[in-house]
Amino acid sequence: MEKALVAEGVEAVAMQLALYGSIAWRHPLGIGQVIDWATRFGWDCIDARGMSLGVPGDRERNENAFGYDMLGPQQLRASARQELRQRLEGAGVPLLCLYCSSSVNLPGAAGDHYRQLFRDYLQLASDLDAPWVRAINNTMQRPDGSHCTPAEAYDRTVAGLTQMSSTAAELGVGLLLENNENTVTPDADALLAMKTDLGNRCRVGIAYDPVNAWFQGLQPQSGLQRLAGQVDVLHLKNVRRHQSTQWNYMPRGDYAYEWTALADGDLDWQQLLAEAQRGGFAGPVTYEYVNPFKGMPLSYWDTLPEPEAAAQREAEYLRQLIGGLPAVNS
Numbered sequence: 001m002e003k004a005l006v007a008e009g010v011e012a013v014a015m016q017l018a019l020y021g022s023i024a025w026r027h028p029l030g031i032g033q034v035i036d037w038a039t040r041f042g043w044d045c046i047d048a049r050g051m052s053l054g055v056p057g058d059r060e061r062n063e064n065a066f067g068y069d070m071l072g073p074q075q076l077r078a079s080a081r082q083e084l085r086q087r088l089e090g091a092g093v094p095l096l097c098l099y100c101s102s103s104v105n106l107p108g109a110a111g112d113h114y115r116q117l118f119r120d121y122l123q124l125a126s127d128l129d130a131p132w133v134r135a136i137n138n139t140m141q142r143p144d145g146s147h148c149t150p151a152e153a154y155d156r157t158v159a160g161l162t163q164m165s166s167t168a169a170e171l172g173v174g175l176l177l178e179n180n181e182n183t184v185t186p187d188a189d190a191l192l193a194m195k196t197d198l199g200n201r202c203r204v205g206i207a208y209d210p211v212n213a214w215f216q217g218l219q220p221q222s223g224l225q226r227l228a229g230q231v232d233v234l235h236l237k238n239v240r241r242h243q244s245t246q247w248n249y250m251p252r253g254d255y256a257y258e259w260t261a262l263a264d265g266d267l268d269w270q271q272l273l274a275e276a277q278r279g280g281f282a283g284p285v286t287y288e289y290v291n292p293f294k295g296m297p298l299s300y301w302d303t304l305p306e307p308e309a310a311a312q313r314e315a316e317y318l319r320q321l322i323g324g325l326p327a328v329n330s
Helices: 030-041 059-065 078-091 108-127 150-171 188-198 210-215 220-226 269-278 307-323
Strands: 017-020 045-048 095-100 132-135 174-178 204-208 233-236 238-242 256-260 285-287
Touching: 017 030, 017 307, 030 045, 030 078, 030 307, 078 108, 095 108, 108 132, 108 150, 132 150, 150 174, 150 188, 174 188, 188 204, 188 220, 210 220, 210 233, 210 238, 220 269, 233 269, 269 307, 285 307
Parallel strands: 017 045, 017 285, 045 095, 095 132, 132 174, 174 204, 204 233, 233 285
Antiparallel strands: 238 256
């Protein structure tokens, strides 16, 4: 998946399968293991996490989210970047996207520091030939701990990403916006508004995560319909909603969620992929085995199947679903 294949105005020919790096977050071979599983089980590309260390947010939560799969500009020297890029190219599984949780909307010296770190992520993505850096607009409070209003957080995020756009355009790396619960971009309308506000200063895309919409108390299919023709990457995972608190993750304080296999949770992926296709989507689908940033304890993730087995099973399942979609007229 070269950068040219995801540029605006270029139509993708089929849904590609992307394996998210968090599947190997607790494997000592890290991103190398992700590449190995991707090649063995037929994934088309991989999607990588940036560092959870050295970024704003709760320190304990960020440390718990750390994994061997993570890639960071401060942790990868030039020779290592070159070797990793060569390994990706040799394996035929290019890097689709690099996640970056360094905030762009903080004021003052702290804000300048984290915006520079974001620029460094853009450079790392370019060095690894990744077409996207995915921004997580999760900072809803000021450095002193006081909370911003939603409007202030949104406006500061647009201003910060606007500052990033010149570097992104120069490097040929796009800014990918995602819906995340309890953040500046929690839903489809916020994604569309931010994409519009950022304009054409650089390539700006949308990653839509139906489960994150479900976490937010929204209907995932409605979000897909609202974003018809605007989704560049689709994120896939599945969960089961519970009244009980035993499943640890309660993003809105009402329901708890149990992580499941793609075929076993509340969301009907056959229906959602068909809806996405009707809306013109034909891009990459990124499978998330886990997302440690959600904050669950290690004992929670220990209940899931072995990641290697999941990498094989979910690739087969997605190929079956995608292969069963109606043919699209060219």
